[in-house]
Amino acid sequence: MLVKEEALEKQSAGVDQQDPEHIKEEQEEFWTSLEGEQLPLMEETEAARFPCTAVSIKSEGDEDKPLFSQLYLSVTSHSAIRSPGCYIDKKKFKIKKHVDSCRKVQTELKSFSCDECGKRFCKISSLNTHMKVHVGQKPFACELCKQRFSVKSHLNTHMRVHTGQKPFACELCGQRFCQKANLNTHMRIHTGQKPFVCELCGLRCSRKTHLNTHMRVHTGQKPLVCEICGQRFSQQGILNTHMRIHTGQKPFACELCGQRFRQKAHLENHMRVHTGQKPFACEFCGQRFSQKTHLNSHMTVHTGQKPFACELCEQKFSQRANLNSHIRVHTGQKPFACELCEKRFSRKTHLNSHMTHIRIHTGEKPYPCGVCGRRFRESGALKTHLRIHTGEKPYSCSECGNCFRHLDGLRKHRRTHTGEKPYVCAICGKRLSRLQHLKHHQLIHTGERPFLNNPLHLLLYLKLVLAVVFGSRRDVVVGNVQH
Secondary structure, eight states: OBOOOOOOOOOOTTGGGSOHHHHHHHHHHHHHHHHSOOOOOOOOOGGGOOBOOOOEEEETTEEEEEOGGGTHHHHHHHHTTOOOOEEETTEEEOOOOOHHHHHHHHHHHTOEEOTTTOOEESSHHHHHHHHHHHHTOOOEEOTTTOOEESSHHHHHHHHHHHHOOOOEEOTTTOOEESSHHHHHHHHHHHHOOOOEEOTTTOOEESSHHHHHHHHHHHHOOOOEEOTTTOOEESSHHHHHHHHHHHHOOOOEEOTTTOOEESSHHHHHHHHHHHHOOOOEEOTTTOOEESSHHHHHHHHHHHHOOOOEEOTTTOOEESSHHHHHHHHHHHHOOOOEEOTTTOOEESSHHHHHHHHHOTHHHHOOOOEEOTTTOOEESSHHHHHHHHHHHHOOOOEEOTTTOOEESSHHHHHHHHHHHHOOOOEEOTTTOOEESSHHHHHHHHHHHHOOOTTTTOHHHHHHHHHHHHHHHHSOOOOOEETTEEO
16 A cells, blocks of 8 residues: 655554544544645655555454554655655545644754854854854965965865866866856856846946946946056056056067067057058048057048147147147147257157158258259159249138148138137237247347348348238248248
Protein backbone atom coordinates (compact mmCIF):
# COMPACT_ATOMS: atom_id res chain seq x y z
CA MET A 1 0.00 0.00 0.00
CA LEU A 2 1.35 3.49 -0.88
CA VAL A 3 0.55 6.13 1.68
CA LYS A 4 1.43 9.85 1.53
CA GLU A 5 0.37 12.27 4.25
CA GLU A 6 1.27 15.39 6.16
CA ALA A 7 3.10 14.88 9.49
CA LEU A 8 0.50 14.51 12.20
CA GLU A 9 0.62 15.37 15.84
CA LYS A 10 3.04 13.19 17.84
CA GLN A 11 1.42 10.26 19.55
CA SER A 12 2.07 9.15 23.10
CA ALA A 13 4.50 6.35 23.83
CA GLY A 14 1.62 4.02 24.78
CA VAL A 15 -0.29 4.28 21.54
CA ASP A 16 -0.02 0.53 20.92
CA GLN A 17 -2.11 -0.09 24.03
CA GLN A 18 -5.02 2.22 23.13
CA ASP A 19 -8.52 0.82 22.85
CA PRO A 20 -9.04 -0.54 19.30
CA GLU A 21 -12.57 0.76 19.29
CA HIS A 22 -11.29 4.22 20.14
CA ILE A 23 -8.83 3.96 17.29
CA LYS A 24 -11.56 2.98 14.88
CA GLU A 25 -13.72 5.91 15.93
CA GLU A 26 -10.71 8.23 15.59
CA GLN A 27 -10.16 7.07 12.04
CA GLU A 28 -13.78 7.53 11.04
CA GLU A 29 -13.86 11.00 12.58
CA PHE A 30 -10.67 12.00 10.71
CA TRP A 31 -11.90 10.88 7.29
CA THR A 32 -15.28 12.50 7.88
CA SER A 33 -13.61 15.84 8.65
CA LEU A 34 -11.75 15.75 5.34
CA GLU A 35 -14.98 15.66 3.33
CA GLY A 36 -15.92 19.19 4.34
CA GLU A 37 -12.41 20.65 4.40
CA GLN A 38 -10.32 19.77 1.35
CA LEU A 39 -7.58 21.98 -0.06
CA PRO A 40 -6.40 21.96 -3.67
CA LEU A 41 -2.91 20.48 -3.69
CA MET A 42 -0.31 19.99 -6.36
CA GLU A 43 -0.60 16.75 -8.21
CA GLU A 44 2.37 14.44 -7.84
CA THR A 45 3.74 11.80 -10.13
CA GLU A 46 4.21 8.15 -9.30
CA ALA A 47 7.91 8.81 -8.80
CA ALA A 48 7.07 11.12 -5.87
CA ARG A 49 5.31 8.35 -3.99
CA PHE A 50 7.17 6.37 -1.37
CA PRO A 51 6.50 3.03 0.38
CA CYS A 52 5.07 3.09 3.83
CA THR A 53 4.21 0.06 6.01
CA ALA A 54 0.88 0.10 7.77
CA VAL A 55 0.80 -1.22 11.36
CA SER A 56 -1.84 -3.96 11.91
CA ILE A 57 -3.60 -4.42 15.24
CA LYS A 58 -5.68 -7.56 15.86
CA SER A 59 -8.69 -7.36 18.11
CA GLU A 60 -11.78 -9.40 18.76
CA GLY A 61 -14.55 -8.88 16.24
CA ASP A 62 -12.37 -6.78 13.98
CA GLU A 63 -10.32 -7.72 10.99
CA ASP A 64 -6.79 -6.53 10.59
CA LYS A 65 -6.93 -2.77 10.15
CA PRO A 66 -4.12 -0.32 9.59
CA LEU A 67 -3.53 2.05 12.49
CA PHE A 68 -3.75 5.41 10.69
CA SER A 69 -2.57 7.40 13.67
CA GLN A 70 0.80 5.61 13.57
CA LEU A 71 1.50 6.24 9.90
CA TYR A 72 3.42 9.46 10.73
CA LEU A 73 6.27 7.28 12.00
CA SER A 74 7.06 6.31 8.42
CA VAL A 75 6.33 9.61 6.61
CA THR A 76 7.64 12.38 8.86
CA SER A 77 10.81 12.94 6.83
CA HIS A 78 8.87 13.26 3.56
CA SER A 79 5.95 15.30 4.82
CA ALA A 80 8.30 17.88 6.31
CA ILE A 81 9.26 18.76 2.74
CA ARG A 82 5.97 18.45 0.88
CA SER A 83 2.31 18.72 1.79
CA PRO A 84 0.48 16.92 -1.05
CA GLY A 85 -2.31 14.36 -1.00
CA CYS A 86 -2.31 10.87 0.49
CA TYR A 87 -2.15 7.91 -1.89
CA ILE A 88 -3.80 4.70 -0.74
CA ASP A 89 -4.25 1.99 -3.36
CA LYS A 90 -3.33 4.67 -5.95
CA LYS A 91 -6.30 6.79 -4.88
CA LYS A 92 -5.49 10.42 -4.07
CA PHE A 93 -6.91 12.09 -1.05
CA LYS A 94 -6.40 15.74 -0.18
CA ILE A 95 -5.66 16.91 3.33
CA LYS A 96 -5.45 20.33 4.90
CA LYS A 97 -2.09 22.07 4.50
CA HIS A 98 -0.56 23.25 7.72
CA VAL A 99 0.58 26.70 6.63
CA ASP A 100 1.74 27.73 10.06
CA SER A 101 3.96 24.67 10.31
CA CYS A 102 5.58 25.44 6.93
CA ARG A 103 6.30 29.02 7.94
CA LYS A 104 7.86 27.81 11.13
CA VAL A 105 10.18 25.52 9.17
CA GLN A 106 11.27 28.42 6.88
CA THR A 107 11.97 30.68 9.86
CA GLU A 108 13.99 28.01 11.61
CA LEU A 109 16.18 27.66 8.47
CA LYS A 110 17.68 31.17 9.21
CA SER A 111 17.45 31.39 12.95
CA PHE A 112 20.77 33.25 13.52
CA SER A 113 20.55 37.02 13.12
CA CYS A 114 23.32 39.66 13.01
CA ASP A 115 22.82 42.28 15.72
CA GLU A 116 24.57 44.95 13.59
CA CYS A 117 22.75 44.77 10.25
CA GLY A 118 19.93 42.25 10.84
CA LYS A 119 21.10 39.80 8.19
CA ARG A 120 20.03 36.22 8.96
CA PHE A 121 21.97 32.97 8.60
CA CYS A 122 21.23 29.24 8.78
CA LYS A 123 24.38 28.35 10.70
CA ILE A 124 26.15 29.93 13.62
CA SER A 125 29.46 29.50 11.77
CA SER A 126 28.13 31.62 8.89
CA LEU A 127 27.11 34.31 11.35
CA ASN A 128 30.57 34.25 12.96
CA THR A 129 32.21 34.67 9.54
CA HIS A 130 29.87 37.54 8.71
CA MET A 131 30.69 39.38 11.96
CA LYS A 132 34.26 39.84 10.76
CA VAL A 133 32.90 42.40 8.29
CA HIS A 134 31.75 44.62 11.17
CA VAL A 135 34.70 44.15 13.51
CA GLY A 136 37.25 44.44 10.70
CA GLN A 137 38.93 41.20 11.64
CA LYS A 138 41.12 39.74 8.88
CA PRO A 139 42.82 36.63 10.20
CA PHE A 140 43.88 35.22 6.82
CA ALA A 141 47.08 36.73 5.41
CA CYS A 142 48.81 36.22 2.08
CA GLU A 143 52.35 34.96 2.65
CA LEU A 144 53.62 36.66 -0.50
CA CYS A 145 52.26 40.23 -0.29
CA LYS A 146 50.94 40.27 3.31
CA GLN A 147 47.45 41.39 2.18
CA ARG A 148 44.85 40.23 4.71
CA PHE A 149 41.34 38.85 4.26
CA SER A 150 38.38 38.12 6.53
CA VAL A 151 37.37 34.91 4.75
CA LYS A 152 39.56 31.98 3.75
CA SER A 153 37.88 31.72 0.33
CA HIS A 154 38.86 35.33 -0.43
CA LEU A 155 42.49 34.48 0.31
CA ASN A 156 42.31 31.46 -1.99
CA THR A 157 40.93 33.64 -4.79
CA HIS A 158 43.64 36.24 -4.16
CA MET A 159 46.42 33.65 -4.46
CA ARG A 160 45.57 33.30 -8.16
CA VAL A 161 47.05 36.76 -8.64
CA HIS A 162 50.45 35.35 -7.69
CA THR A 163 50.10 31.92 -9.28
CA GLY A 164 48.54 33.24 -12.49
CA GLN A 165 45.87 30.57 -12.28
CA LYS A 166 42.77 31.33 -14.34
CA PRO A 167 40.39 28.40 -14.01
CA PHE A 168 37.35 30.09 -15.59
CA ALA A 169 37.38 30.13 -19.40
CA CYS A 170 34.99 31.80 -21.84
CA GLU A 171 33.46 29.16 -24.12
CA LEU A 172 33.11 31.64 -26.99
CA CYS A 173 36.52 33.33 -27.23
CA GLY A 174 38.68 31.27 -24.87
CA GLN A 175 39.69 34.19 -22.65
CA ARG A 176 40.40 33.03 -19.11
CA PHE A 177 39.67 34.62 -15.74
CA CYS A 178 40.69 34.03 -12.15
CA GLN A 179 37.21 34.68 -10.76
CA LYS A 180 33.79 33.45 -11.78
CA ALA A 181 32.32 36.95 -11.38
CA ASN A 182 34.81 38.33 -13.91
CA LEU A 183 33.79 35.66 -16.40
CA ASN A 184 30.12 36.52 -15.93
CA THR A 185 30.87 40.19 -16.57
CA HIS A 186 32.91 39.29 -19.65
CA MET A 187 30.06 37.25 -21.10
CA ARG A 188 28.03 40.44 -21.51
CA ILE A 189 30.41 41.42 -24.30
CA HIS A 190 29.16 38.48 -26.34
CA THR A 191 25.51 38.66 -25.29
CA GLY A 192 25.29 42.44 -25.51
CA GLN A 193 23.55 42.49 -22.14
CA LYS A 194 23.58 45.88 -20.38
CA PRO A 195 21.60 45.46 -17.17
CA PHE A 196 22.60 48.76 -15.52
CA VAL A 197 20.51 51.74 -16.65
CA CYS A 198 21.02 55.45 -15.94
CA GLU A 199 17.79 56.83 -14.48
CA LEU A 200 18.49 60.32 -15.87
CA CYS A 201 19.35 59.75 -19.55
CA GLY A 202 18.56 56.05 -20.10
CA LEU A 203 22.13 55.07 -21.01
CA ARG A 204 22.71 51.36 -20.42
CA CYS A 205 26.00 49.92 -19.14
CA SER A 206 27.34 46.38 -18.90
CA ARG A 207 29.05 47.02 -15.56
CA LYS A 208 27.98 48.72 -12.36
CA THR A 209 31.31 50.57 -12.16
CA HIS A 210 30.72 52.01 -15.63
CA LEU A 211 27.33 53.32 -14.53
CA ASN A 212 28.83 54.88 -11.41
CA THR A 213 31.46 56.64 -13.52
CA HIS A 214 28.80 57.80 -16.01
CA MET A 215 26.70 59.35 -13.25
CA ARG A 216 29.45 61.92 -12.69
CA VAL A 217 28.46 63.43 -16.04
CA HIS A 218 25.13 64.44 -14.49
CA THR A 219 26.39 65.29 -11.01
CA GLY A 220 29.52 67.12 -12.19
CA GLN A 221 31.50 65.24 -9.57
CA LYS A 222 35.27 65.22 -10.14
CA PRO A 223 36.77 63.33 -7.20
CA LEU A 224 40.21 62.77 -8.75
CA VAL A 225 42.74 65.58 -8.30
CA CYS A 226 46.12 66.14 -9.94
CA GLU A 227 48.64 66.54 -7.12
CA ILE A 228 50.83 68.85 -9.21
CA CYS A 229 48.45 71.42 -10.72
CA GLY A 230 45.22 70.74 -8.82
CA GLN A 231 43.11 70.06 -11.92
CA ARG A 232 40.21 67.72 -11.18
CA PHE A 233 38.92 64.80 -13.23
CA SER A 234 35.93 62.45 -13.17
CA GLN A 235 37.78 59.31 -14.32
CA GLN A 236 41.04 57.68 -13.31
CA GLY A 237 42.03 57.05 -16.92
CA ILE A 238 41.77 60.75 -17.78
CA LEU A 239 43.90 61.65 -14.76
CA ASN A 240 46.53 59.10 -15.77
CA THR A 241 46.72 60.63 -19.26
CA HIS A 242 46.91 64.14 -17.79
CA MET A 243 49.86 63.19 -15.56
CA ARG A 244 51.96 62.55 -18.67
CA ILE A 245 51.91 66.30 -19.31
CA HIS A 246 53.89 66.79 -16.09
CA THR A 247 56.12 63.73 -16.40
CA GLY A 248 56.74 64.18 -20.14
CA GLN A 249 56.01 60.50 -20.65
CA LYS A 250 55.12 59.52 -24.22
CA PRO A 251 54.60 55.76 -24.22
CA PHE A 252 53.13 55.47 -27.74
CA ALA A 253 55.76 55.49 -30.49
CA CYS A 254 55.36 55.46 -34.27
CA GLU A 255 57.13 52.41 -35.72
CA LEU A 256 57.84 54.21 -38.99
CA CYS A 257 59.35 57.53 -37.92
CA GLY A 258 59.87 57.10 -34.17
CA GLN A 259 57.73 60.08 -33.17
CA ARG A 260 56.20 59.56 -29.73
CA PHE A 261 52.81 60.54 -28.30
CA ARG A 262 51.14 60.77 -24.91
CA GLN A 263 47.87 59.22 -26.07
CA LYS A 264 47.14 56.25 -28.27
CA ALA A 265 44.50 58.23 -30.16
CA HIS A 266 47.16 60.77 -31.15
CA LEU A 267 49.35 57.98 -32.49
CA GLU A 268 46.46 56.60 -34.52
CA ASN A 269 45.85 60.05 -36.03
CA HIS A 270 49.55 60.39 -36.81
CA MET A 271 49.70 57.04 -38.63
CA ARG A 272 47.42 58.49 -41.31
CA VAL A 273 50.31 60.75 -42.31
CA HIS A 274 52.19 57.63 -43.44
CA THR A 275 49.24 55.69 -44.82
CA GLY A 276 47.59 58.67 -46.52
CA GLN A 277 44.26 57.57 -45.11
CA LYS A 278 41.60 60.30 -45.01
CA PRO A 279 38.45 58.75 -43.57
CA PHE A 280 36.55 62.01 -42.95
CA ALA A 281 34.78 63.44 -46.02
CA CYS A 282 32.93 66.74 -46.46
CA GLU A 283 29.30 66.16 -47.45
CA PHE A 284 29.21 69.35 -49.54
CA CYS A 285 32.37 69.31 -51.63
CA GLY A 286 33.76 65.81 -51.08
CA GLN A 287 37.10 67.01 -49.74
CA ARG A 288 38.62 64.44 -47.41
CA PHE A 289 40.58 64.88 -44.19
CA SER A 290 42.71 62.69 -41.97
CA GLN A 291 41.30 64.08 -38.72
CA LYS A 292 37.79 64.88 -37.54
CA THR A 293 38.87 68.27 -36.19
CA HIS A 294 40.15 69.28 -39.62
CA LEU A 295 36.78 68.40 -41.15
CA ASN A 296 34.96 70.42 -38.49
CA SER A 297 37.14 73.44 -39.26
CA HIS A 298 36.56 72.99 -42.98
CA MET A 299 32.78 72.91 -42.57
CA THR A 300 32.82 76.56 -41.52
CA VAL A 301 33.75 77.39 -45.13
CA HIS A 302 30.31 76.16 -46.22
CA THR A 303 28.28 77.27 -43.21
CA GLY A 304 29.99 80.65 -42.86
CA GLN A 305 30.01 80.13 -39.11
CA LYS A 306 32.59 82.18 -37.20
CA PRO A 307 32.18 81.34 -33.52
CA PHE A 308 35.44 82.92 -32.31
CA ALA A 309 35.26 86.70 -31.80
CA CYS A 310 37.98 89.17 -30.86
CA GLU A 311 37.08 91.02 -27.65
CA LEU A 312 38.97 94.16 -28.76
CA CYS A 313 37.65 94.71 -32.28
CA GLU A 314 34.85 92.09 -32.43
CA GLN A 315 36.30 90.57 -35.62
CA LYS A 316 35.11 86.98 -35.95
CA PHE A 317 37.02 83.89 -37.02
CA SER A 318 36.09 80.36 -37.96
CA GLN A 319 39.00 78.83 -36.04
CA ARG A 320 40.45 79.54 -32.62
CA ALA A 321 44.01 79.40 -33.97
CA ASN A 322 43.20 82.27 -36.32
CA LEU A 323 41.80 84.27 -33.41
CA ASN A 324 44.95 83.66 -31.36
CA SER A 325 47.10 84.88 -34.24
CA HIS A 326 44.86 87.91 -34.69
CA ILE A 327 45.15 88.90 -31.02
CA ARG A 328 48.87 89.49 -31.58
CA VAL A 329 47.96 92.33 -33.93
CA HIS A 330 46.65 94.23 -30.91
CA THR A 331 49.35 93.17 -28.47
CA GLY A 332 52.23 93.41 -30.93
CA GLN A 333 53.52 90.09 -29.64
CA LYS A 334 55.93 88.22 -31.91
CA PRO A 335 56.78 84.97 -30.17
CA PHE A 336 58.43 83.24 -33.14
CA ALA A 337 62.10 84.18 -33.72
CA CYS A 338 64.53 83.22 -36.43
CA GLU A 339 67.59 81.53 -34.92
CA LEU A 340 69.88 82.92 -37.62
CA CYS A 341 68.91 86.58 -37.86
CA GLU A 342 66.77 86.92 -34.71
CA LYS A 343 63.94 88.43 -36.73
CA ARG A 344 60.64 87.83 -34.97
CA PHE A 345 57.22 86.89 -36.34
CA SER A 346 53.70 86.90 -34.99
CA ARG A 347 52.77 83.65 -36.70
CA LYS A 348 54.48 80.31 -36.90
CA THR A 349 53.68 80.04 -40.62
CA HIS A 350 55.53 83.29 -41.27
CA LEU A 351 58.60 81.98 -39.47
CA ASN A 352 58.42 78.69 -41.38
CA SER A 353 58.26 80.60 -44.64
CA HIS A 354 61.19 82.73 -43.53
CA MET A 355 63.28 79.72 -42.51
CA THR A 356 62.43 77.75 -45.63
CA HIS A 357 63.80 80.39 -47.94
CA ILE A 358 67.42 80.56 -46.92
CA ARG A 359 67.86 83.17 -49.58
CA ILE A 360 66.83 85.75 -47.01
CA HIS A 361 70.18 85.21 -45.29
CA THR A 362 72.24 84.73 -48.46
CA GLY A 363 70.64 87.69 -50.23
CA GLU A 364 69.97 85.57 -53.32
CA LYS A 365 67.13 86.83 -55.54
CA PRO A 366 66.77 84.47 -58.47
CA TYR A 367 63.43 85.80 -59.82
CA PRO A 368 63.88 89.00 -61.96
CA CYS A 369 61.07 91.13 -63.37
CA GLY A 370 61.18 91.10 -67.17
CA VAL A 371 59.83 94.67 -67.37
CA CYS A 372 61.78 96.67 -64.82
CA GLY A 373 64.50 94.23 -63.81
CA ARG A 374 63.66 94.15 -60.13
CA ARG A 375 64.60 90.85 -58.53
CA PHE A 376 62.68 88.77 -55.99
CA ARG A 377 63.47 85.86 -53.70
CA GLU A 378 60.16 84.07 -54.35
CA SER A 379 58.16 83.44 -57.48
CA GLY A 380 54.96 84.44 -55.70
CA ALA A 381 56.36 87.87 -54.97
CA LEU A 382 57.30 88.29 -58.64
CA LYS A 383 53.77 87.39 -59.76
CA THR A 384 52.30 89.98 -57.40
CA HIS A 385 54.79 92.59 -58.63
CA LEU A 386 53.90 92.01 -62.28
CA ARG A 387 50.38 93.29 -61.60
CA ILE A 388 51.90 96.76 -61.29
CA HIS A 389 52.91 96.60 -64.94
CA THR A 390 49.86 94.76 -66.26
CA GLY A 391 47.39 96.77 -64.21
CA GLU A 392 45.63 93.56 -63.11
CA LYS A 393 43.50 93.94 -60.01
CA PRO A 394 41.82 90.60 -59.32
CA TYR A 395 40.35 91.50 -55.91
CA SER A 396 37.15 93.59 -56.08
CA CYS A 397 34.98 95.07 -53.32
CA SER A 398 31.44 93.72 -53.32
CA GLU A 399 30.14 97.00 -51.87
CA CYS A 400 31.54 99.60 -54.26
CA GLY A 401 33.29 97.59 -56.97
CA ASN A 402 36.72 99.05 -56.23
CA CYS A 403 39.49 96.66 -57.32
CA PHE A 404 42.84 95.86 -55.75
CA ARG A 405 46.03 94.07 -56.72
CA HIS A 406 46.45 92.47 -53.28
CA LEU A 407 44.03 90.64 -51.06
CA ASP A 408 45.40 92.54 -48.10
CA GLY A 409 44.49 95.79 -49.87
CA LEU A 410 40.90 94.62 -50.24
CA ARG A 411 40.71 93.70 -46.54
CA LYS A 412 41.94 97.14 -45.53
CA HIS A 413 39.52 98.81 -47.93
CA ARG A 414 36.51 96.99 -46.52
CA ARG A 415 37.09 98.71 -43.20
CA THR A 416 36.03 101.97 -44.87
CA HIS A 417 32.57 100.45 -45.31
CA THR A 418 32.35 98.69 -41.96
CA GLY A 419 33.99 101.47 -39.95
CA GLU A 420 36.17 98.87 -38.27
CA LYS A 421 39.25 100.27 -36.51
CA PRO A 422 41.08 97.35 -34.92
CA TYR A 423 44.30 99.15 -34.02
CA VAL A 424 44.31 101.06 -30.73
CA CYS A 425 46.91 103.47 -29.40
CA ALA A 426 48.02 102.27 -25.98
CA ILE A 427 48.79 105.84 -24.87
CA CYS A 428 45.71 107.88 -25.79
CA GLY A 429 43.26 105.14 -26.80
CA LYS A 430 42.71 106.45 -30.32
CA ARG A 431 41.58 103.77 -32.78
CA LEU A 432 42.79 103.45 -36.36
CA SER A 433 41.87 101.21 -39.25
CA ARG A 434 45.42 100.32 -40.33
CA LEU A 435 48.56 99.25 -38.57
CA GLN A 436 50.72 101.69 -40.56
CA HIS A 437 48.49 104.55 -39.44
CA LEU A 438 48.95 103.48 -35.84
CA LYS A 439 52.72 103.47 -36.20
CA HIS A 440 52.76 106.99 -37.59
CA HIS A 441 50.29 108.16 -34.94
CA GLN A 442 52.56 106.94 -32.17
CA LEU A 443 55.31 109.29 -33.44
CA ILE A 444 53.22 112.14 -32.03
CA HIS A 445 53.77 110.77 -28.52
CA THR A 446 57.44 109.79 -28.98
CA GLY A 447 58.45 113.00 -30.79
CA GLU A 448 60.46 111.13 -33.42
CA ARG A 449 60.95 112.78 -36.86
CA PRO A 450 62.22 110.00 -39.17
CA PHE A 451 61.11 111.86 -42.33
CA LEU A 452 63.49 114.79 -42.21
CA ASN A 453 66.44 112.79 -43.48
CA ASN A 454 64.54 110.94 -46.20
CA PRO A 455 62.38 112.93 -48.62
CA LEU A 456 60.86 109.72 -50.00
CA HIS A 457 59.61 108.72 -46.56
CA LEU A 458 58.28 112.24 -46.06
CA LEU A 459 56.30 111.97 -49.29
CA LEU A 460 54.87 108.64 -48.21
CA TYR A 461 53.97 110.07 -44.83
CA LEU A 462 52.02 112.87 -46.45
CA LYS A 463 50.18 110.36 -48.60
CA LEU A 464 49.26 108.38 -45.48
CA VAL A 465 48.01 111.50 -43.74
CA LEU A 466 45.75 112.17 -46.70
CA ALA A 467 44.53 108.62 -46.46
CA VAL A 468 43.52 109.20 -42.85
CA VAL A 469 41.68 112.36 -43.83
CA PHE A 470 39.84 110.98 -46.87
CA GLY A 471 39.39 107.41 -45.54
CA SER A 472 41.08 105.68 -48.46
CA ARG A 473 44.58 105.19 -49.77
CA ARG A 474 45.57 104.32 -53.27
CA ASP A 475 48.59 102.17 -53.87
CA VAL A 476 51.61 104.44 -54.09
CA VAL A 477 54.35 103.64 -56.57
CA VAL A 478 57.56 105.56 -56.36
CA GLY A 479 60.03 104.52 -59.02
CA ASN A 480 59.95 100.76 -59.15
CA VAL A 481 58.94 100.37 -55.51
CA GLN A 482 55.37 99.73 -54.49
CA HIS A 483 54.36 100.74 -50.96
